[in-house]
Amino acid sequence: MRLAERLVPRSITTQITGLVAVSVLLGMIVTVAIVVLLYGTTPxxxxxxxxxxxxxxxxxxxxxxxxxxxxxxxxxxxxNAGVRVDQVALSELEPLPGGAGWPWWTWPLLQQVRSAPGVEILDRRYPAGPAQQLVVRRDAGHALVFDAATDASPWRLFLTPTALILTIVLIFVLLLSIYAVRWIIAPLAAVAAAAQSFGRSPQDVQPIAGGGPREIAQVADALNEMRTRIGALLDDRTRMLAAIGHDLRTPLTRLRLRSERVHQDKLREGMLADLANVERMLDETLDYLREDGRSEALSRVDLPSLLQTICSQFVDVGHAVAYRGPGKLVWTVQPRALTRAVTNIVENGVKHAGTVTATLRGRADRIEIEVADDGPGIPAELRERVFEPFFKADAARTQDGGGFGLGLSIARDIVQRHGGTISLANRDPRGLKVRIHLPAGAGRD
Incomplete structure (x- = not known):
């Protein structure tokens, strides 16, 4: 077995070259065998x-x-040799009946006779001659009538040596190409699929198999090493974020306690508001960077209940947020992640508008969540940039408090992890609409 494995070419170039050579060789061997069996040594x-x-x-x-x-x-x-041929006068011949002619697969015979020097085929027939006859001029007054019956059936035409070689080589190339797709292309497709899904599926932690040609195995090994390095970097970032969360919240708590001791009401309220703003920005940044939401399992949830809960949370603190849509619609999502995404969008709306409406629409293959407000909207040239981390479209949406501009970035990241899309559009006459489209996962009830 080891000897056979050593003899198998390892590079893509040698494998493809070997497949072509084997295809041609096998095609020629099978063609020679068929020609000998069907035709013998002579026709x-x-x-x-x-x-x-x-x-x-x-x-x-x-x-x-x-x-x-x-x-x-x-x-x-x-x-005397058994060939039927009659010598007749030209006056004994009659024109060919209308529509009469040779079958199309006998055209090579006619072409071969016409191409011979000194041989002229006459478009006439001898009434007393054979059924399949060929009339050839002998001299100015006589003609020769031959019995031209052949076995010129279509399969004989297609089984000529040249046609056999082309057909059989084509068959072998096709069969070996299908095998090559499984042997050469399949490992490459597996590497491409693993590279595309890396970082998008929490369960995709298995190493990439290094099968196939040597070049593909090298790419798989390089990708596995890259995934290991990226995993180590993510672990370091997680530990760093935990340290930041602990080290920054402790002094913020002390500052809040000290601020509450300030006797001047206006100064105390301003300091507490600034501290709350800093803590909110810290939470927003940590939410954007941490990986907790990426590892959340998919589950089937009732989307109307989820959206109504989000709207109720904002209504409880005095915001005009309403839900519109069906009373029941079950879909497969990451519940906590989707709640965070919609909450960020609604929170962005209540900061810059008076009323916000969350609308749910469902189809057989996808759902649409639309969050609309009556704020100033966002210019068309900034609708893509607002999804960038730490970008705030202050020129379009009035700034109210702090924030690092990560709300929409987090929302888009979550939507894309679900395989969906998110887009912005201005309302008429004023306002902004944020549309989320999510494809069907395990299906809907």
Missing amino acids: PDDSPPAVASRIVRITQFVKAAKTPAEADIVLTAVR
């Missing part, structure tokens, strides 16, 4: 090439005779 006497060659030779011998007696001797010898 049969009733094949179109043999019949055409016999007609040409006899005609040339008869026309080469110096006297009519010599021509009669040649014809007698030909008839």
